[in-house]
Amino acid sequence: MGSLGKFFRNSIQDFDTHxxxxxxxxxxxxxxxKKELxxxxxxxxxxSWKSNNKEIGEAKTLSLTQLLPILSIPNTIFIDLQYDDNLEEKEKFFK
Incomplete structure (x- = not known):
């Protein structure tokens, strides 16, 4: 992947065309x-706390319980960016 650049950028001016x-x-x-938050x-x-990637997902996944110290940071609003259905997991966590 590191050599793909030569196919897309042949000079410094090529960066200006994108x-x-x-x-x-x-x-x-x-x-x-912004108004709401x-x-x-x-x-x-x-x-986002978990990955469904079959090869490396386990290494990139945490439980919400593991994130509790971070989620407890005062004066911070956390927004769920998780891309899968996690309603059951969040309900269990908040109980």
Missing amino acids: PLAYLKADQREVDSL KKEGFKVCGI
Whole structure:
């Protein structure tokens, strides 16, 4: 993979021909989330704690219980960025 660059960038000017961002957020959604999550003196932190990758997923996975010290950080709002259905896991954790 390290040698793929030569197929896409042949000079420093080639960097100027590509967009600055490939993904662009819907500004209305961004504004809505900011308004909903904004609390004076609080930080917002997105978390994802497990991977379904069959080869290395186990090494990249934690339980919510293992994250408790981090989730206990004061003045922090944690947002679930997990890509699978985890409602049962979260309900068990919060009980």
